[in-house]
Amino acid sequence: MAKLFQAVRGMNDALPADTPLWAGVEATLRDILVSYGYQEIRLPLVEKTELFARSIGTVTDIVEKEMYTFNDRNGDSLALRPEGTAGCVRACIEQGLLRNPMQRLWYGGPMFRHERPQQGRYRQFHQIGVEAFGMAGPDIDAELICMTARCWQRLGVQDVALELNSLGTREARAAYRERLVGYLESRREDLDEDSRRRLHSNPLRVLDSKHPAMQAIIAEAPVLLDHLDLESRQHLDRLQEFLSAVGITYTLNTRLVRGLDYYSKTVFEWVTGRLGAQGTICAGGRYDGLVEQLGGAEIPAVGFAIGLERLIALLGSDGYTGLDQSPQAYLVMVGEQAERRGLILAETLRNAWPALHLQFNCSGGSFKTQLKRADRSRAQWALILGQEEIDSDTIAIKFLREAQEQTTLPMAALDDFLRDHLPQPTQ
RNA sequence: GUGGACGUAGCUCAGUCGGUAGAGCCCCGGAUUGUGGAUCCGGUGGUCGUGGGUUCGAGCCCCAUCGUCCACCCCA
Numbered sequence: 001m002a003k004l005f006q007a008v009r010g011m012n013d014a015l016p017a018d019t020p021l022w023a024g025v026e027a028t029l030r031d032i033l034v035s036y037g038y039q040e041i042r043l044p045l046v047e048k049t050e051l052f053a054r055s056i057g058t059v060t061d062i063v064e065k066e067m068y069t070f071n072d073r074n075g076d077s078l079a080l081r082p083e084g085t086a087g088c089v090r091a092c093i094e095q096g097l098l099r100n101p102m103q104r105l106w107y108g109g110p111m112f113r114h115e116r117p118q119q120g121r122y123r124q125f126h127q128i129g130v131e132a133f134g135m136a137g138p139d140i141d142a143e144l145i146c147m148t149a150r151c152w153q154r155l156g157v158q159d160v161a162l163e164l165n166s167l168g169t170r171e172a173r174a175a176y177r178e179r180l181v182g183y184l185e186s187r188r189e190d191l192d193e194d195s196r197r198r199l200h201s202n203p204l205r206v207l208d209s210k211h212p213a214m215q216a217i218i219a220e221a222p223v224l225l226d227h228l229d230l231e232s233r234q235h236l237d238r239l240q241e242f243l244s245a246v247g248i249t250y251t252l253n254t255r256l257v258r259g260l261d262y263y264s265k266t267v268f269e270w271v272t273g274r275l276g277a278q279g280t281i282c283a284g285g286r287y288d289g290l291v292e293q294l295g296g297a298e299i300p301a302v303g304f305a306i307g308l309e310r311l312i313a314l315l316g317s318d319g320y321t322g323l324d325q326s327p328q329a330y331l332v333m334v335g336e337q338a339e340r341r342g343l344i345l346a347e348t349l350r351n352a353w354p355a356l357h358l359q360f361n362c363s364g365g366s367f368k369t370q371l372k373r374a375d376r377s378r379a380q381w382a383l384i385l386g387q388e389e390i391d392s393d394t395i396a397i398k399f400l401r402e403a404q405e406q407t408t409l410p411m412a413a414l415d416d417f418l419r420d421h422l423p424q425p426t427q
Numbered sequence: 428g429u430g431g432a433c434g435u436a437g438c439u440c441a442g443u444c445g446g447u448a449g450a451g452c453c454c455c456g457g458a459u460u461g462u463g464g465a466u467c468c469g470g471u472g473g474u475c476g477u478g479g480g481u482u483c484g485a486g487c488c489c490c491a492u493c494g495u496c497c498a499c500c501c502c503a
Binding site: 006009060061062065066082083111113115116117118119120121125126127129194197205208210211258260269276277278280281282283304305306307308309310311332334335366367368369370371372373374375376382384386387388396398400406 | 428429456461462463464494495496497498499500501502503
C-alpha cells in the first residue's frame, strides 16, 4: 500500500482503542502524586541545546547523537527535550522557585530521542517525572520510592522489582572511577569493542554491559559500594532502613549506574522481565550537584521518571482497561417531530447534568440503525424519542448492557432516573 | 550507527511447480411495521511497500530502495 504520508519513524499515534489506558494511567498517577503534596509544573518541549549538554553530560550518547537539535531563526541552537529534569531545574532557578527551601514538583509529556526504535523505545516517548528540591536526607528518597510503589499497587502492575544502588558523592565516584579504569586497563585485552570505547568516555557503564564475554571481567571488578564515602554509606543504610520499615523489598544492584552524568548517591530502577530488552518502567536518583552546576544555589535534589509507553504495555498485557470514557446514554430519535425536539432535549439534559455523557444521534438512519449505533457507542442506555413518546410526553429507556426491561417514563421523570443511575461524583 | 527477520484488504493472515489474488475479523446493507448484540445472506475494500531486472508470463525468482519489528549500542 503506497501511502502518501507516514508518521515520522518512532513517533506513534495513540488511537481511541488505546487512549482509555493512557487516560487511566495518567489520572491514577496524577492523583497519587498530588496526594503526596506534589505540584504540577508545565515546561517547554524545547530548550537551548547547551542546557542539556551541561546537565546530562557532553559525552553521553543522548547528547552526542540522540538529540533533535536545530537552529532557531536567530541562530540559537535549540533541542527537543530528551528528558525532563534539565528543563525543570532551569525553570526552578530562573523563576526563583528554589527561594522556597523545599519544592515537590511533577510534570508529564513527550520526550524526544533519535534512537533506533524497538520494543519499549520510541523517538517520541512519554514520561511522568517528579523532582524534589532542597531535601538532602534519605527520607525524601524513601518517600519517592514509596510513591512509585503505591502507583504500581494502585494500578495493579505485576512483575516489577526494585533495584537500588548508590553512586556516592561526586568525589567518591571520581575516586572509584579511577580505580575502575585502572582495573579495566589491566584487562584491556579482554574487553569487547563497546567496553573499550566506554573505558574513558563513561567507564561506569562498562559494568552494565550485556556482552557475555564481559560478565567474568565485571564480576571481578572493584565494587562501587565498597568504595563509598562515609556520608553516602550512611545515606544508603538509612534509606534501606526506611524501605524495610514500610515493607518495600528491593535488591542492591552494584552494577546499576544510570546513564546520566548528574546522578550522585541514591539511584534506583523499577524493572520487569516482561518487556523484552527495555524493561525499566521507572528510574531515578539523587542529583545533588546539578542545581549548582546550572547556576543555582547549592541545593540537593532527587527525582525519577516513569516511562508511560512501557508502563502501559505492561498493564495492557495484564488486561488493564483503563478509564472507560464511553457515553452513558445515546439519544435515538425517530420521526420529524422527534428529531426537532431531540437537540433541545439533549442540550437541556447537558445543562442539568454536567457529568452526563450523552451521545446524540446524527445523520438520521432507521430506528434499527440508530440502535446499532447506540450499541457500538458502548452506551449504557438508549434514550428513545419517537412519535409515540412525543405524543405522550414520555421517553423510553432501553438498557443495552444489563438484563433489564425497557421502560417508558414521563419526560418529567427523566431527571429522577438520571439522579438514580448516574455515578456519584467521587469528591 | 550496527545486525537479523519481515512487508499481500482497515486488522490477522493464506496464496501450491512462476500462469495477473483469497479467508476470517472489522465496516456497510438486508432477513414484515419502532428495537442493538447471536445466526444467516449480500456488499464495499488490494498498482501484492516502491522502482528496476529475468521471463511469453512475476505476489512468488534477482537487484536496489523505502518501511516495520526485534536485538546490539543507549536508555524511560
